[in-house]
Amino acid sequence: MNLKKAKEDAIHFIFLILGLIAVGSVLVITVYLVISGLPAIREIGLTEFLFGQRWASTAAQPEYGILPFILTSIYGTAGAIIIGVPIGFFAAVYLAKMAPKKVCAFMQLCIGVLAGIPSVVYGLVGMLILVPGIMRIFDVPDGASLLAAIVVLAVMILPSVINVSLTSLQSVPMEYEEASLALGATSTETYFKVTVPAAKSGIFTAIVLGIGRAIGEAMAVMMVAGNVANMPSLFQSVRFLTTAVASEMSYSSGLQRQALFSIALVLFFFIMLINATLLVIKKRSQSV
């Protein structure tokens, strides 16, 4: 009897350890980022760092202002959401309610493939097709720009927006729709006035996940955005928070390297903010 209990306890303990690996990783990363990110901020000065408009890390007189990166990340993500979310949302409504079974299966397969494409491939296609395309269509000297990054990010967030919205639309009880239809509403009216509001929290979750994906993407953006530390503007070459860290890390040293960790810390703070928003949405949808 005692042996059995000991065995049970041992198994519980092993599973606990396995579970704690994730917790431990988060803890280690957080602690490490804070420890390695703070010294540079202290040396440069918080306002100088966050609101400085010039980044020249290897100049004879180095300057470490990351406002251009912060604004670029915010504008880029917002742009991707403005383009990507409507497309993803309507696609999800179509797939959940209107599409014939075969079409639905085929489209879902495509979305699955889209989700699985590595970001470097997005970047490569963007670099070879989108960037020259923008150059020609808008008649600008070079196509590597905020716009190119927004388009790439908009496509990249589509799968998560579609899949999460789709799941929440499908989990709306049939009775809601039946009641609406029985009262004489057309099916389109029913979908947009009954089903969608009922799936509201899931759709918000989809948007927030899209924001998270867009703000954290580095590789694809690095290949199409041009990476010059300009203040953001649609046809200018820009640098995101993620690409600022990724592009200079390999050769950096001293204060420059520390400042890159500080940028990562700022990015981490943004991601935390997004996760907190997600938690709030989930809590609210549970209490309703």
Next chain:
Amino acid sequence: MKRLLTIALIALLAMTSVFAGGSSESTQNVATDGSTSMESVIGSLAEAFMEEHPEINVTYNPTGSGSGITAVSEGRCDIGLASRALKDEEKAGGLTETILALDGIAIIVNNANPVSDLSIDQIAKIYTGEITNWSEVGGNDGQIVLIGREAGSGTRDGFESITGTEDMCQYRQELTSTGDVITTVSTNPNAIGYASLSAVSDKVKTLLVDGVAPSEETVLSGEYLVQRPFVMATRSTEALSEAAQMFFDYALSSEAAPIIAGAGAVPLN
């Protein structure tokens, strides 16, 4: 249960500290310190050398040419690495310069660009934004698009120091690899970029600089101007340790030449 949790957490933290540490005692050390541009050359040399001499450990600390020279003159490393010739006062301060290899940087444009020859002065003016249209240097009408490398890159550092454009380049794009620079220049008819000589392919057009085409021969003869030496700096008054001398000799041997060439530089021997 709570106690279990704390124990598990402590165990986890202990595990991470084990991974953080972990150095091994080696018999002989050769410390090199300096230019980040020489990373691939020194890296592949050290790798091949250590394969032959497993008892010797060659370390490389990428700090930049200036820091490497300071480090060697202060005795903090065996060999200082600089991707520029030593200044007279540095030589007077007791350092000896040994050129390991030469690094040529090709200036590339799109294949559709009719321009085929620029002077160093024109290149500098283009990169600082003084010349902004290809028609000013004999090309078609079109705004010049400047493609460069990221801050800290050895190629960028080399290009800017040779053309005297440090911290003044008005880049349109800063890319993180030679391949990206070549791809971008090949897709934009108005682009100009720079890349290590060994990496250039026929996807782009390589410009003559002051009428000289870049090649191993013209870099060696000094006719091609966009080049710089990779230098090993040692203390003149003090002999190298036995292990460091072995590595030094190995790096200059004919055996090492193909390794240096493979890493993208032009070997002297």
